[in-house]
Amino acid sequence: GAGVSQSPRYKVAKRGQDVALRCDPISGHVSLFWYQQALGQGPEFLTYFQNEAQLDKSGLPSDRFFAERPEGSVSTLKIQRTQQEDSAVYLCASSLPDRVAAKNIQYFGAGTRLSVL
Amino acid sequence: AQSVSQHNHHVILSEAASLELGCNYSYGGTVNLFWYVQYPGQHLQLLLKYFSGDPLVKGIKGFEAEFIKSKFSFNLRKPSVQWSDTAEYFCAVTANTGGFKTIFGAGTRLFVKA
Numbered sequence: 001g002a003g004v005s006q007s008p009r010y011k012v013a014k015r016g017q018d019v020a021l022r023c024d025p026i027s028g029h030v031s032l033f034w035y036q037q038a039l040g041q042g043p044e045f046l047t048y049f050q051n052e053a054q055l056d057k058s059g060l061p062s063d064r065f066f067a068e069r070p071e072g073s074v075s076t077l078k079i080q081r082t083q084q085e086d087s088a089v090y091l092c093a094s095s096l097p098d099r100v101a102a103k104n105i106q107y108f109g110a111g112t113r114l115s116v117l
Numbered sequence: 118a119q120s121v122s123q124h125n126h127h128v129i130l131s132e133a134a135s136l137e138l139g140c141n142y143s144y145g146g147t148v149n150l151f152w153y154v155q156y157p158g159q160h161l162q163l164l165l166k167y168f169s170g171d172p173l174v175k176g177i178k179g180f181e182a183e184f185i186k187s188k189f190s191f192n193l194r195k196p197s198v199q200w201s202d203t204a205e206y207f208c209a210v211t212a213n214t215g216g217f218k219t220i221f222g223a224g225t226r227l228f229v230k231a
Binding site for chain 1 (some may be wrong): 121126127149153160161162163167168201207209216218219220221222223224
């Protein structure tokens with residue numbers, strides 16, 4: 001597609017409910033990032049995929065958070081047993097990988113705003 | 118641990134005023150520096166980047182930033198702002214030895230009065 005697409009745009013969940021957030025990256029982009037952005041803060045790194053391989057998941061805040069990208073394209077971020085502190089905007093970004101990973105220029109989606117009641 | 122500090126959370130300027138947004142990072146090694154911008158209702162997008170070479174880098178829409186290694190700073194500047202520059206600006210850093218993690222600052226909301 002023309003840009004990174006995320007769905008749903010808004011999600012309201014009751015505490016304890018499981019949620020799944022989808023990211024459809026730019027076609028051909030092999031790198032995919034997930035971020036959590038709390039109100040008034042910058043994006044905070046959650047995890048990174050190169051194709052289907054999850055190379056860095058150091059930012060996932062707990063074992064309730066799980067991400068996958070089984071075919072190296074669409075990715076899903078799943079949050080189990082949601083808590084109020086999970087309320088945030090979840091951003092997905094994709095990029096063509098530079099030879100040096102740290103030089104990735106990322107293209108962001110619009111995000112999914114999750115509200116946990 | 119790496120961190121990025123943006124000094125101003127909110128800035129209000131009149132059109133034609135000069136802009137400087139501060140950004141400091143903490144990391145002792147080689148870094149890559151970015152400014153991203155989010156216009157109202159739009160996605161985060163890259164404004165400019167610094168990897169190496171000339172420490173004064175130019176980006177889109179007349180923005181520039183200067184990397185001062187001794188001060189661990191990467192301040193964003195624009196000589197004359199326009200109403201359309203109203204947006205939120207994020208400074209970000211990656212480390213060449215830090216793998217894939219990008220560290221963002223908390224952001225600065227700029228409002229330009231017409």
